[in-house]
Amino acid sequence: MALIGRSVPRPDGLAKVTGRARYVDDVAEPGVLVGATLRSTVARGRLRGIVRDPSFDWSGLTVVTAENVPANVVALIEEDQPVLASDDVRHAGEPLALVAGEDALRVARALSHLRADIEPLPPVLTVADALQRTAQIYGSDNVFRTVRIAKGDAAAAIASCPVQLSGTYATPHQEHVYLEPQGVRASWDGNGGAHVLSSCQCPYYIHKGIKRTFGLTDERVDVTQAVTGGGFGGKEEYPTILALHALLLARASGRPVKMIYDRKEDIEATTKRHPSVVTVTSGCDRDGTLRAVSIRVILDGGAYVTLSPVVLSRGALHAAGAYRWEHVSIEAQAVATNTPPNGAFRGFGAPQTIWAIERHMDRIARTLRIDPLALRERNLLRVGDTTPTGQFLKESVGVARCVEEAKKASRWDEKRRVAAGAPPAGASGMFRLPPPGAVAARKARGVGASVYLHGAGFTGSGELAHRARVAVDLFSDAAGKPRFRIRGASTDIGQGTETVFRQIAAEALWVSMDRVDFTTPSTAHVPDSGPTVASRTVMIVGGVVEAAARALFALIEGDRQEKGGSFEDAARRLLGEHGSLTVEREYEPPPGHAWDDATYRGDAYPVYGWGCAIAEVEVDLDTFETTVLSLWSAHDVGKAIHPVNCKGQIEGGLLQAVGWALQENVVMREGRVVNARLTDYVIPTILDAPRFTTILVEDPYSRGPGGGAKGLGELPMDGGAPAVAAAVEHATGIVCDRLPLLPEELYALSKEVRR
Amino acid sequence: MKAVKIRCTLNGRPVTVEAPPAARLLDVLRGPLGLTGTKEGCGEGECGSCTVLLDGAPVNACLVLVGQVEGRAVRTVEGLGDLADLSPLQEAFVKEGGSQCGICTPGFLVSAEALLAAIPQPGETDIREALAGNLCRCTGYQRIVEAVKVASKERASREPG
């Protein structure tokens, strides 16, 4: 067998390379209506009404406004967001009304004949304004949530340190740019049941939202995942509101309705990565031994709560980085502004705080004139250390090996001594900017590094509360031969869930992979294994798949031992007796797992993934364009069940981070995205992508499936940007603590360096 | 404008389709012709998800009006190979991890097909330049480059003689 650790061809690949895979917009269906959304163009105001142009022919068109929504709330963490705005308008792009009709042109025309009568109010567009309460837009203080983490007495400890440093670090919005825009198909059956086919990560989130808004019971709602063209968090919570919209139109029209966003609407209306401002104050010894750190995190949540409280929580929990500190104080706040709500995006708050701590580590190294990786190595967390929440790290801390491997592969020491851009002698490895007009080499190279961690699975007691459930069935195929089937809600959005689950189950059942099916996640047919988020799919849900498959194997094997014959004979015998057989298992948290939500003490995550990334860049000293030439990385994944998929996750995640670092820039004016197209919101092309050297380190997690797998999906997103910024600093001497490192920004900073 | 008959060669076979001539080739392929393998990712020629071959050259089907293909040859992902008869590129994309979420995959395959037709043994730079009009958000591109390299070797070995 030995399926674990083998890069088997992905079973969903055949349909994808032949063009046969049907995404939601590919499903042709006669009679389906086209739905579209009227959105606010102002950031804040009072909606006085939606006015239909009486001269327009409205026949055959369905219009839905807030009055038509049974319970006008999107059920997420809080219920502050309406499905359609009814009174307050809180952000540009907020949905106000919906239209459906037979063809796209009539619907588009109808939208232009619907007018939202809005009394504009002064918006709160920045977190600074929000915190100063220039207007009150959420609660009494415009703060969605505050998280505090304390270990020891950070303030006193910093004050007693010989080296005290402080810095402020900022990151911008990021758009997911899954290549398939959001889309849904919805209808109602004769029994008042709702049916949804959605490009999504979390069918049960949508299920919950539909039940709440339409007052339905579990069995009246069927949400099925369509083949999904990427998610990255962007299809975590947003598809719920889109499904509600389509269902409202379907209910009002009595017809199935399809809503497919075009790219512009997708960028303008859907969630983004939370912008952040993080201030880090640290105390350490002169040799670089870290002692204490105090961190303040502010995230811009946008107009509604959505998932901001948990994004904030994860951000805060990663803010101290992969390092040992005796004293830690973290205060983190998510703040309301009148901008489109920010939400889940690969990394979920951690890339923002890791950007800050990693840039701060470079600040310390710069001040103390220590090699930045040597500084990090001196302070890495090890087995036996405790984290800021007091979590005792008892296993699978492979970070030191990651650093070692990445250093070796990149020839760090050699490159760090002399940047490849032929710097003048005595420049301590840095290429000084030439005086204006000099005809020296106009390009400079440098290398930079980052070290990071990512908690796998839900935060704190999350996995306990959700209790992921998975079923594995034994059934007869058409020819009467025993087959197996995995049922869970975990979606394959490209990352390879189907492949890896089938590997895990087949291995546990001692059968070949082609005898194990993966059920398309549909809430009518699969138990709730939880959302496909938080680097939890392989480690948490895959673990339950393994447990269920093992239990089923034991059942069949028990029958064989009792009654004789082969495993096949036993399986047939059981099928003969029972028709089919199902084993369901649920997640069991590690024994002794403890977490206190009130104090933020305890085991924040079951285990952590670790990584080290080293970037080599070339900066054009005339134009300040940065090219990432190479990216070496080593990631501790516990156990690589499918090495090619692991590398795909790492390289894709790192490139998403490179884009965030160098190019991606959501431009907002008056709270509106003004570059909502792929011409102007630019993501890396194949010519922008570096050559990757991707090393998998395996320090197994005792409870991980397949012999120790840990979560991986988000981890690489945490490390790319700080490594690139450090490399730019090494090449040019320009210190940039705010993303993105656009040429315009580097040019502006270069003038300060020269001075 | 009313639908007219448009004749072209599609995936090697002559076809006649009735469509308004100013409709986008992309919409006619996906609609009346039922070839939904060609995807729309941006509608403005940025992402390459709708790449098809027009007389052998990769073009964005979102920027071509169907009236413009009268008398010409169009090839889509469906014309590259099928489940029973995968092209070396299709096979390599599956094996080497060149396809994750898959929505960009048809466009990449079509662009890569044009590359291998022009340069059977492309170097890394050839590959990257040929695929620069196709965006992928999943892979970081390296697995795609590997897949094209593997496919070019496989094609060479399949050549008769």
Next chain:
Amino acid sequence: MSLAELPLHAFERPGSLADVCATLSRRAGKGEETVLLAGGTDWVVAQHMSPLSLGGELPLVLDVSRVPEIRGIRITGERAAIGAAATYLEVRHHAVLTRRVPMLTAMARDVGALQIQARGTLGGNLATASPAADGSAALMALDADVILANVHGERRVPIGQWFTGYRRTARADDEIIVRIEFTLPRTGGHQLWRKVGTRAAQSISKVALAAIGEYERGRCVRVGLGMGSVAPVTASLPTVRALAVSPGPQVVTDEHLDAAVRRDISPIDDVRSTAAYRAHVASALVRGFFHTLRPVSSAG
């Protein structure tokens, strides 16, 4: 949004230049709008971004991409004629142009990516008259002529007089661009194409410089320049050009060049870049080009 209206447009595919001119003449006379469509890489995109027509008369779309008289590339002696409907891909792979005008073929290779190069045309580039147009900058450096035709015959417009304002040109409603002509630069000079865009491919220029330095007996006799994205129209940098001839590249100082660049451009802040950055890059690129001119002139 008005993409939904695309299929409503009347569409014709004229077989000859005479047919195109006749249609244009008839419609222009009645004040009817006609879209001359080649690769669609600008116009179709613009439909995507523009609002609905709200019931007005839609323009007629004339597909001119296969009109024989405006296709192809011809070299006659030292003159080049590029058909208005010749694609960037044809320019890029043209043997004589590659040898004699590498600046132009480098530009063609930098436009979008292959899919755009296979469809986009220099005629379309000139007609759209985007200040960020790469092709226009290259043709400006070549001091090309734009040849227009209508039912009455042909007319020649030097590219310096082509752009009459932001996205406006000297083309009349009854005219079509048929070809672009220019004299091949002398051999042995210097040429530069440098595009500073938003990324490595599929990029719109923040600043682009097309430059040609021609020599006679070691002396710089002509510098042709074209710069994109630094003014409402493609910039020809006349002050900078003049400095190349007098006092000449070996004498002119960087400070002189900077001052001349400042006079010749008027960059702005927009979603793609900033005025300050554009001004800096414009100067840096011009300086860089003049530095390459120096060794040759001193060697001669």
